[in-house]
Amino acid sequence: MKNGFRQSMAWLHTWTGLLVGWLLLLIFMAGTASYYREEISRWMRPELPATTVSTDVAAERAVHYLQEHAGQAETWFVTLPDPRNPAMRMFWRNPESVVKPPVEGERRRRGGGRFGDATVDPNTGEKLEARETRGGEFFYRLHFDLHYIPVLWARYLVGFCAMFMLVAIITGVITHKKIFKDFFTFRKDKGLRSWLDFHNVSAVMALPYHAMITYTGIVTLMVMYLPWGIKAAYPTDEDAFFSEAFGGMPEVSAPAEGRAAPLPIQQLLDSARTHWKGVDVSGFSVTSPGAANAVIDIRQRDGRRLSIDTPALRYDMVTGKLLMESPASGAATATRGVMYGLHLAHFADWGLRAFFFLSGLTGCLMVASGVVLWAVKERPKHAKSGRxxxxxxxxxxxxxxxxxxxxxxxxxxxxxxxxxxxxxxxxxxxxxxxxxxxxxxxxxxxxxxxxxxxxxxxxxxxxxxxxxxxxxxxxxxxxxxxxxxxxxxxxxxxxxxxxxxxxxxxxxxxxxxxxxxxxxxxxxxxxxxxxxxxxxxxxxxxxx
Structure with a gap:
């Protein structure tokens, strides 16, 4: 640090930002678009109609569709429509006994026929034939999986970039001793000075957001980046850690017994809303549908809840008895859920979502102006040499x-x-x-x-x-x-x-x-x- 602490921080800020700047820009742009992935997915499937029925009616039609098309399934999974996603999405898992071998010359279905899925119009209960697309989900996966790179290596690479970004944010604050004064300073048409002013303004304008989104992005994959504590505490059974820390509702293992008519789905949903003091339902899953011991897990809709961990209730589908609710999280798991929730912003209403989106765009401008600024600073040096x-x-x-x-x-x-x-x-x-x-x-x-x-x-x-x-x-x-x-x-x-x-x-x-x-x-x-x-x-x- 022969040039002094602040000059050393400036050097570190420059190179940590430049070395990963272009990949960071892709991550920032794709992540910013992900705030509206549901809206992007809907635009990319224009065949989907707007929802005109209540949640209860939609759930009733979902059950009717599944009884007709997946009556032998072991499990149903249903996502109900909401203002951002007008269609019902459902999956089911078939028992091995009903899976048919593929016909010779026919392309084998993904999952070998064990799994089925459908997108259903809640207004009619009929299957929708919408165009095949990944929609906004592509941007969401791209910003941490990078698509073509093997998933494990991609996530390590993204984590490496996020750590560099965090270092660049901290060193940037240290470097600019007049950071808040610089926020109100922009000198137009001044070459290098203008680029530096623009970089400062775009950085300071949403500085808390930049720090939050970078740190929480690292936290979302913390178990992958720091696995040594788990290996020390669970040396022979790492799956036990994930079951205890993030397991939620335990899986139903009892086999189906007999047949019995279930209660109306509306009655079960009303019971869940009453238990949650009026909070609506986002979806449900049914284990052993149609059996005498069928159970239904009802999931709470994202609202003002900051954590990504979704509360759920389990009912006996025949008697309507509440069997259990999702266990309370420990302090560490709850903290991780809040961090994850802050990163995804599912809790945000339209105004806060727009604010997050604009802050993400500001982050894109900050990264873009940073990599351009380096070239603008270097060009006069090269001009002196004539090449x-x-x-x-x-x-x-x-x-x-x-x-x-x-x-x-x-x-x-x-x-x-x-x-x-x-x-x-x-x-x-x-x-x-x-x-x-x-x-x-x-x-x-x-x-x-x-x-x-x-x-x-x-x-x-x-x-x-x-x-x-x-x-x-x-x-x-x-x-x-x-x-x-x-x-x-x-x-x-x-x-x-x-x-x-x-x-x-x-x-x-x-x-x-x-x-x-x-x-x-x-x-x-x-x-x-x-x-x-x-x-x-x-x-x-x-x-x-």
Whole structure:
């Protein structure tokens, strides 16, 4: 630390941010989009109707559908509709005795026929034939699984990036001794100073959010990152730890006995609401449906509860007797549940969710401006030598491919949802491929020509893809702004309007980049001043 503590922290801040900055930007962008993964999934399945029935009616139709199509199943799992997800999603597990072997030449179903699933319209109780898509779930998984990388390695890599991000946040606070003054300072068209001001403002504006989301992201996978305590306490049976710490309701192991008619599902749901003092139900699971000893586990809906741990009640489905409720968590498990809940923000209403989303966008701007700032600071050094070094050229290409290229990939993913044939085999995987093909093309173009004009072209392309998305939606589906706004369907209408806003924002960035003139270095200013003075002297001599 020969340069002093603060200078050492500045060095550490620069390099911890730069080394993982481009991957952090992907993680931040995908994670920010995940706040609206249910809304994204609904837009990407325009065939889904809006829910017009109560929870009780939907649950009754779910039970009727399962009795008709999965009456022999061992277990039913039902997720009831809510304002963010209008369809019912259900799964069931068939006993081994009824699983049919695959017909020769026919593609074997995932799970070997042991599991079934359906998306059902709660208004009619009929199965919905919606297009195959991963929807917003793709972004959620992408931000910690990175899709193509093996899951274990991806999560270690994301955890490594999160630790670097946490170090960058702490060292950034230490480095800026006038951090709150810097928050109110922005000097326009001042070159390096303007980039630094923008980075400071975007960092300080949502600093508590940045620290919270980074730390809680590490906590969500803490058991994977720090397994030694579990190995010490449970040397021969690690599964016992997970059962005790996160087990929730114990699994029902008793075999089905006899047959008996269950109580009406509405009566059981009413009993659960009464027990929870009016809190609604999000779904339920039934073990041994139709049997005399059938039991139902009813899950509480996310509301103002901060923790991700979901309370549940278990009833005898024939007598209606309350058998048990989910056990109370210990202090450590409850703390982990709150941390996890803060990270996912399932508790947030529409206003708080929008605040989290905007804070996430601010985090994206902070990371993007940080990696660009390094290149802006380094360029004058390379200008003195008369050549651009490999390191700066590499950073320039990665900056263009990540900062300008990732919005192209996000928009291309939505375009793929509307343009790919509805009956295309493995259609959901094809949509994901569109995302990575578009991003790969943007990165390749950036490496071929890492110049300022490439910034402009990619920003304008991203602007066009986002701004034209509502038009594409209108040409390919019935769920466009002309229908959704009059109907007051603000989930679908809001998606289209946000796409227009993103298009306008990227277009403004492209316009600024197109007209931006890099500021002169000190040496260039001195050289031009000397030339101007010499010219003035010659003019005065000629005049004399």
């Amino acid at each position: 651009i070094g490999f390191g700066l050229r590499l950073v320039d290409a990665l900056n263009i491919g990540a900062v300008a290229g990732l919005p192209i990939a996000f928009a291309a993913y939505f375009w793929g949802n509307r343009l790919l044939p509805l009956q295309l085999p493995e259609r959901a995987d094809a949509e994901v491929s569109v995302f990575f093909y578009a991003w790969g093309a943007a990165l390749l173009a950036a490496f071929v020509w890492p110049k300022r004009v490439m910034w402009t072209w990619q920003l304008y392309l991203g602007a066009a893809l986002f701004a034209l998305l509502p038009l594409l939606n209108a040409l390919t589906t019935h769920a466009h702004l002309g229908v959704t706004v009059p109907a007051g369907d603000w989930v679908l209408a809001g998606f289209d309007l946000v796409m227009l806003a993103f298009g306008a924002m990227l277009a403004m960035c492209g316009w600024r980049m197109q007209r931006w003139t890099p500021p002169l270095s000190a040496a260039e200013k001195k050289k031009r001043a000397a030339a101007a003075a010499a010219g003035s002297a010659v003019a005065m001599e000629a005049k004399a």
